[in-house]
Amino acid sequence: MIRTxxxxxxxxxxxxxxxxxxxHIRRNLALAHTLTTDIPALTGRSVTGMLLTGVGHGADLDxxxxxxxxxxxxxxxxxxxxxxxxxQVPMNDLICIREQMxxxxxxxxxxxxxxxxxxPYGVDGELRETLAETRRIHPQTTIVLxxxxxxxEPEAVAREWEQVGDLGELRxxxxxxxxxxxxxxxxVRRTGEVPAELHDLIRYTGYLATxxxxxxxxxxxxxxxxxxxxxxxxDGKEVLTRAxxxxxPAGHRHLVVAGPQMPAEDLAEIQxxxxxxxxxxxxxxxxxxxxxxxxxxxxxxxxxxxxxxxxTDTPVLLxxxxxxxxxxxxxxxxxxxxxxxxxxxxxxxxxxxxxxWFAAAVHRTAVRDHLDLAGLAGVAHRVAALQPGxxxxxxxRVAV
Numbered sequence: 001m002i003r004t005x006x007x008x009x010x011x012x013x014x015x016x017x018x019x020x021x022x023x024h025i026r027r028n029l030a031l032a033h034t035l036t037t038d039i040p041a042l043t044g045r046s047v048t049g050m051l052l053t054g055v056g057h058g059a060d061l062d063x064x065x066x067x068x069x070x071x072x073x074x075x076x077x078x079x080x081x082x083x084x085x086x087x088q089v090p091m092n093d094l095i096c097i098r099e100q101m102x103x104x105x106x107x108x109x110x111x112x113x114x115x116x117x118x119x120p121y122g123v124d125g126e127l128r129e130t131l132a133e134t135r136r137i138h139p140q141t142t143i144v145l146x147x148x149x150x151x152x153e154p155e156a157v158a159r160e161w162e163q164v165g166d167l168g169e170l171r172x173x174x175x176x177x178x179x180x181x182x183x184x185x186x187x188v189r190r191t192g193e194v195p196a197e198l199h200d201l202i203r204y205t206g207y208l209a210t211x212x213x214x215x216x217x218x219x220x221x222x223x224x225x226x227x228x229x230x231x232x233x234x235d236g237k238e239v240l241t242r243a244x245x246x247x248x249p250a251g252h253r254h255l256v257v258a259g260p261q262m263p264a265e266d267l268a269e270i271q272x273x274x275x276x277x278x279x280x281x282x283x284x285x286x287x288x289x290x291x292x293x294x295x296x297x298x299x300x301x302x303x304x305x306x307x308x309x310x311x312t313d314t315p316v317l318l319x320x321x322x323x324x325x326x327x328x329x330x331x332x333x334x335x336x337x338x339x340x341x342x343x344x345x346x347x348x349x350x351x352x353x354x355x356x357w358f359a360a361a362v363h364r365t366a367v368r369d370h371l372d373l374a375g376l377a378g379v380a381h382r383v384a385a386l387q388p389g390x391x392x393x394x395x396x397r398v399a400v
Contacts, residue, residue, distance in 0.1 A: 009045065009048040010035075010039055010043070010046070010047045010112050010113070010387070011049055011109055011110065011111040012032070012035055012049030012050075012111055012112065012113045012114075012115070013049060013050050013109055013111040013113070014028035014031060014052065014114075014115050015052045015102070015114070015115070015117060015122065016051075016052070016053050016054075016055075016117040017054060017075070017117070017123045018055045018075075022055060022232040022260075022304075023231065023232075023302050023303055023304050024053075024117045024118060025055045026304045027146070027148070027180065027208060027303065027304060028051055028115070028117055029051070029062060029063070029064075030213070031115065031146075031208070032049065032063070032064050033064045033212075033213045034211060034376040034377070034379065035379070035380060035383060036064040036065065036066055036067070037064075038377070038380035038381075038384075039380060039384060043384050043387055045387075046066065047066055048066040048067065049066070049067050049109070049111065050067065050069070050105055050109055050111075051063065051068070051069045052072065053069065053071065053072065054071070054073070054074045054098075060260075062215070070101065072098045072102075073094055074086050074087075075094070075123055082123055095126055098122075098126050099126045099129075099130070102126055102127060102130050103130045103133075106130050110138060110141075112140075112141060112142065112387075113141070113142045113143075113144070113383060113386075114131070114134070114143045114144065115144045116131075116143070116144070116146065116174075117146050118146070118147060120145050120164055120170055120173075121164065135173050140388075142175050142176075142386050144175060144177070144178055145174050145176075145177045146177075146178045147178065147179050147180065147188070147194070148179075148180055148181065148303045149180055149181020149182070149186050149188070149207065149303075149331070150181070150188075150303075150331045151188060151193040151194075151327065152327050152330075153330075154191055154192040154193055156325070156326070157192075157193045161195055167195060167197045167198060171197075171198070171201070174201065175386075176201050176382075177203070178203050178205050178379065178382070179203070179204050180205050180206075180207060180208045180375050181204065181372075182204070182206055182207060182373075184338075184372070185334045185335060185338050186330065186331070186334040188202075189202065203382065204372075205375040206374045206375035207307050207310060207373045207375050208375040208376050209310050209374075209375065210373045210375075210376065211374075211376045211377060212288055212311065213288075214286060214288045214292070215285055224253075224362070225252055225254065225255050225293075225294060225295065226249060226252055226253075226255070226295050226296045226297070226298075227254075227256075227290060227291065227294035227297045227298070228240055228243035228244070228254070228255070228256045228298040229256075229259070229298075229299050230257075230258070230259055230262075230300045230302075230305075231259055231299075231300060231302040231304065232259045232260060233260065233261045233262030234262060234263075235300075235321055236259060236262060236300055237262065237266040237269070239298070239300060239319045239349070240258060240280075241273050242349050242351055242354060243298050243354055244270050244271075244273045244275065245274070245275050246275060246351045246355045246358060247351070247355040247358075248277035248358070249295075249358050249359050249362045252358075252362060253278070253279065254275070254278040254358075255278075255279055255281070255290070256278060256281070257282075257284055257287070257290070258270060258280060258281065258282050258283070260282065262282070267280065267282060275351075287305070287308060288308040291309055292312050292314070295314070295315075295362040296314060296316075296317075296357075296358055296361035296362050297309055297317070298316075298354065298358075299316065299317075299318060299319070300318070300321055300328060301319070301321070301329070301331050301332040302328060303331070306331060306341075309341075310335075310368050310371060311368075311373060312366075313365040313366050313367065313368070315342070315361040315362075315364055315366050316340075316341045316342065316366065317342045317343070317344055317354075317357055317361070318332040318336075318341050318342070319344050319345070319346055319349055320343075320345075320346075321346075322345075329345075338370070339367075339370075340366065341366075344357075
């Protein structure tokens with residue numbers, strides 16, 4: 001067991017910009033729960049911190065003890081980039097508000113660790129000055145960029161890195177880049193999704209899968225059942241409309257979970273399309289608990305839903321979103337090639353195909369123990385190793 005002489009709480013700040021879906025904040029919530037549990041056992045220090053996020057309306061955040069939430073004004077993606085989600089102000093004014101809030105949280109918390117999800121400098125560079133200032137004033141603070149295992153097609157990602165700007169400046173600010181995946185399935189170094197100048201900063205953690213917090217069902221769906229779900233639900237109408245109209249396997253029920261961000265009118269259309277034996281709900285108490293009890297799962301290929309599914313032996317059919325990003329399609333293809341999931345493109349998806357898939361899937365299980373799913377434990381051990389005086393301990397997988 002690693003021990004240090006520090007008795008003050010280890011302070012963590014987890015930033016997620018959040019616009020479409022709940023993926024960014026769900027990753028950071030999983031990390032917060034793991035650090036809260038594992039760091040005291042590894043170092044003897046308690047953990048406290050802040051989740052800095054733009055998710056507020058309609059989101060029920062399961063925040064761990066010792067953490068709080070700072071809610072930034074919401075944003076959404078429009079035809080010309082990011083736009084205010086709720087406020088009727090120019091985007092420049094909204095960014096100014098968010099930037100000042102970020103600076104206040106960072107200066108007040110003085111974190112030992114900052115994890116920035118996906119976008120190095122946040123929305124329209126709102127983190128850049130604060131992170132640079134933190135590096136100058138508090139050089140002992142560890143600043144990490146956390147990336148999901150797939151970003152997008154290399155050409156599209158290259159344009160994003162161009163907007164980031166000087167990679168030398170990024171190297172001065174960030175200590176490491178954590179990639180939340182298994183390089184045997186998909187490697188951002190080989191694909192070019194991360195510039196070669198940054199490869200030495202990369203540490204592969206494994207998928208943030210095993211050890212995710214799970215709240216047991218309090219009102220369980222009648223067993224056995226098959227399941228269809230699409231994460232937050234803002235873009236899942238087409239998948240669920242076709243899934244809901246599939247014939248339910250004999251002896252089973254079909255639970256369709258729309259997601260908290262699905263518009264009410266879309267939910268109503270899916271309910272109208274539901275075949276006999278199918279129940280359509282807006283949400284469930286805990287997605288992971290619901291997946292674990294299902295006989296088969298149809299889902300989009302968002303990172304968090306996939307991670308939850310990979311920890312089970314439930315057969316999974318992924319129907320990835322393909323616009324405006326190819327991220328989900330790339331993820332689904334990699335996992336299919338690894339033998340972990342089945343894949344169906346939305347253009348080929350029909351109620352008949354789903355009927356056949358469900359009928360066969362309920363009679364089998366899936367084997368996924370060849371994948372590195374221990375990313376949460378890998379992050380906790382890396383955080384412990386980065387503390388002053390701690391012996392060096394490596395990730396489950398480390399970039400070479």
